[in-house]
Amino acid sequence: MVGRQGQGGGAGNKAGARRAGLDFPRPLTSVDIVIFTIRLEALHVLLVRRGHAEGEPFPDAQALPGGFVDVARDRDLEACARRKLAEKTGVVSPYLEQLGSWGSATRDPRGWSATHAYFALIPASAAETALAADAQWFPLYGAGVKPRLAFDHQEILQAAVQRLRNKVEYTSLPAYLMPEEFTLPELQRTYEIVLDRPLEKSAFRTRMLSADLIEPIDKMRKGPNRPAQLYRLKAAAAPVYFARTFNAPE
Amino acid sequence: MVGRQGQGGGAGNKAGARRAGLDFPRPLTSVDIVIFTIRLEALHVLLVRRGHAEGEPFPDAQALPGGFVDVARDRDLEACARRKLAEKTGVVSPYLEQLGSWGSATRDPRGWSATHAYFALIPASAAETALAADAQWFPLYGAGVKPRLAFDHQEILQAAVQRLRNKVEYTSLPAYLMPEEFTLPELQRTYEIVLDRPLEKSAFRTRMLSADLIEPIDKMRKGPNRPAQLYRLKAAAAPVYFARTFNAPE
DNA sequence: TGAATAGTGTCTTTCAGACAGTATTGG
DNA sequence: CCAATACTGTCTGAAAGACACTATTCA
Numbered sequence: 301m302v303g304r305q306g307q308g309g310g311a312g313n314k315a316g317a318r319r320a321g322l323d324f325p326r327p328l329t330s331v332d333i334v335i336f337t338i339r340l341e342a343l344h345v346l347l348v349r350r351g352h353a354e355g356e357p358f359p360d361a362q363a364l365p366g367g368f369v370d371v372a373r374d375r376d377l378e379a380c381a382r383r384k385l386a387e388k389t390g391v392v393s394p395y396l397e398q399l400g401s402w403g404s405a406t407r408d409p410r411g412w413s414a415t416h417a418y419f420a421l422i423p424a425s426a427a428e429t430a431l432a433a434d435a436q437w438f439p440l441y442g443a444g445v446k447p448r449l450a451f452d453h454q455e456i457l458q459a460a461v462q463r464l465r466n467k468v469e470y471t472s473l474p475a476y477l478m479p480e481e482f483t484l485p486e487l488q489r490t491y492e493i494v495l496d497r498p499l500e501k502s503a504f505r506t507r508m509l510s511a512d513l514i515e516p517i518d519k520m521r522k523g524p525n526r527p528a529q530l531y532r533l534k535a536a537a538a539p540v541y542f543a544r545t546f547n548a549p550e
Numbered sequence: 551m552v553g554r555q556g557q558g559g560g561a562g563n564k565a566g567a568r569r570a571g572l573d574f575p576r577p578l579t580s581v582d583i584v585i586f587t588i589r590l591e592a593l594h595v596l597l598v599r600r601g602h603a604e605g606e607p608f609p610d611a612q613a614l615p616g617g618f619v620d621v622a623r624d625r626d627l628e629a630c631a632r633r634k635l636a637e638k639t640g641v642v643s644p645y646l647e648q649l650g651s652w653g654s655a656t657r658d659p660r661g662w663s664a665t666h667a668y669f670a671l672i673p674a675s676a677a678e679t680a681l682a683a684d685a686q687w688f689p690l691y692g693a694g695v696k697p698r699l700a701f702d703h704q705e706i707l708q709a710a711v712q713r714l715r716n717k718v719e720y721t722s723l724p725a726y727l728m729p730e731e732f733t734l735p736e737l738q739r740t741y742e743i744v745l746d747r748p749l750e751k752s753a754f755r756t757r758m759l760s761a762d763l764i765e766p767i768d769k770m771r772k773g774p775n776r777p778a779q780l781y782r783l784k785a786a787a788a789p790v791y792f793a794r795t796f797n798a799p800e
Numbered sequence: 801t802g803a804a805t806a807g808t809g810t811c812t813t814t815c816a817g818a819c820a821g822t823a824t825t826g827g
Numbered sequence: 828c829c830a831a832t833a834c835t836g837t838c839t840g841a842a843a844g845a846c847a848c849t850a851t852t853c854a
Contacts, residue, residue, distance in 0.1 A: 822835070
C-alpha cells in the first residue's frame with residue numbers, strides 16, 4: 301500500500317515518504333448539465349456544438365452544455381452549473397438537481413477527467429428565448445438523441461432520462477416544465493409526454509389536487525370548448541413526493 | 551464572457567485568446583465513502599482518524615474514509631471507491647452506490663476541491679474483521695455522529711443517512727446489511743433499526759415474500775422458541791423497488 | 801343541437817395497517 | 828402446562844384503475 305493516504309479532501313499522512321505535499325497530477329474537473337424542456341409535444345434536451353480548434357476533442361460534435369470548473373469564478377459546483385445554464389439559456393432559476401458524476405482515465409482523450417452532471421427542467425416558454433448561438437434543442441427518441449454525442453455524454457443523458465422518467469412516477473417534477481399558468485389537463489399531458497404513457501384523468505386530478513402543490517387562480521383557459529381552470533405552482537417550490545407510483549409495478 | 555468555454559470535459563474553443571490549452575488551475579479531486587453497518591442493534595458508520603503531519607488540515611479529527619484520486623492507479627471513480635473501501639474494511643463486493651459530489655473553493659483549506667461521495671452497506675459479520683488500524687465504527691445519533699468531522703463530512707454523512715432512510719422505505723436495501731443467512735424477523739428488525747420505527751409483521755412478510763428478492767434455504771434458525779425459516783438473497787443481487795412506501799406520507 | 805373537452809361520481813382492485821388467532825419450539 | 832416467538836388469516840381503509848356520467852363552451 302503505497303501512495304497518498306489523506307482522507308476526505310485530505311492528502312498524505314502516514315505513508316511518510318510522500319506527505320502533505322500536493323504535487324501530484326490532478327484530474328480535469330468539469331460540470332455538465334442535462335437541460336430538459338417540452339417543445340412540440342415532445343421531451344427535448346439542449347445540446348451544444350463543440351468547437352474545432354486544434355487540440356479540441358470531438359470537433360463539431362454535439363455535447364451537453366458544460367465545461368471546466370473555473371476555480372476563480374465558481375464558488376462551488378452548483379454555482380458553476382447555474383452559470384453555465386444561464387449562459388446557454390438565459391434561465392436563472394430552474395429546477396436544478398445533481399445527477400451524479402462520471403470520472404475515468406479514458407473519458408476525455410486529454411487525460412483523467414471527472415465531470416459533475418446536473419439536470420435541469422425549464423418551461424417551454426423560457427426554452428426559446430435567449431438561447432446561445434451554438435445551442436440547439438433536440439427531441440428525445442427513447443432514452444437517447446439522434447446525433448452522436450461527445451465524450452460519455454450519451455451515457456450521462458441516458459442516466460438523466462431514466463432518472464427523470466423514474467421520478468415523474470412519484471413526484472411533481474413535471475410541474476417545473478410548465479409555464480406560470482396552466483390547466484390540469486395540460487399538466488397531465490406533460491406527465492404523459494415524459495412517461496410516454498396515458499394516465500387516468502380522475503386519479504391524476506385527485507392526486508394533484510390533494511397534494512400541496514398547485515393553487516387555482518381567478519382565471520380560465522378559453523378554447524373551442526369548455527374552459528378549464530387555470531392553476532399556478534404554490535410559493536413553496538419544493539417538489540412533492542407521492543406515496544405510490546402511478547401504475548402498479550410490473 | 552471571458553474564460554474557458556469547452557463543453558463536457560472540453561476546454562477552450564471560440565474564445566480565441568485562450569484556447570485548447572490545459573494550463574489552468576485544477577481543483578483537487580477526491581473520493582469519500584460513507585460505510586454503514588448494523589452493530590449492537592444500531593446503525594453505525596465507519597470513520598477514520600486523520601493524521602497530524604505538517605500541512606494536514608483537521609489533524610487527528612475523525613473523517614469519512616477516502617482520499618485523493620490517484621490517476622495512475624484508479625481506472626475510474628468507482629474503482630477508486632472500491633479500492634479505498636477494501637483498504638479500510640477488507641470488504642470487496644458490498645452494496646455501493648454513488649451519493650453525490652461536493653465541491654467548493656472553501657471546503658478544503660488547501661484549495662478548491664471536489665469530492666465524489668459514495669455510500670456502501672456491508673453486513674455486520676464483515677464489519678469486524680480486517681478493519682484498518684485507524685478506522686473505527688461510530689453509532690449514529692439521529693442523522694449525525696458524536697465526534698466533530700473534518701471538512702464538510704458532517705454534511706455528506708447527513709445526506710447519506712437521509713438517502714438511506716428514504717430508500718429503505720421503498721427498496722430492499724437493508725438486505726445488504728444482512729449476513730448470508732437470515733430470518734424474516736431478523737430482516738424486519740434491520741428495517742426497523744434503520745427507520746427507527748416499528749413495522750407491521752404481516753405486511754412486511756407479504757411484501758418481502760412477494761418480491762423476487764429472497765429464497766428459503768433448507769435450514770431453520772433454532773432458539774428458545776419456535777424456529778424460524780432461514781432465507782438468503784437470490785442470486786440476482788439487484789435491489790428491489792416497491793411501488794409504495796411502508797407508511798402513508800406525512 | 802352536436803362536437804369537444806373539463807370535470808365528477810361510482811365501482812372495483814390492490815395492498816398496507818391493525819390485530820386476532822394458530823403453530824412450534826424449550827422449559 | 829406456559830412463555831415466547833414464528834407465522835397466518837381476516838377485516839378495514841386509502842388510493843389507484845376503469846369508466847360512465849355530467850358540465851360548459853363554441854360553432
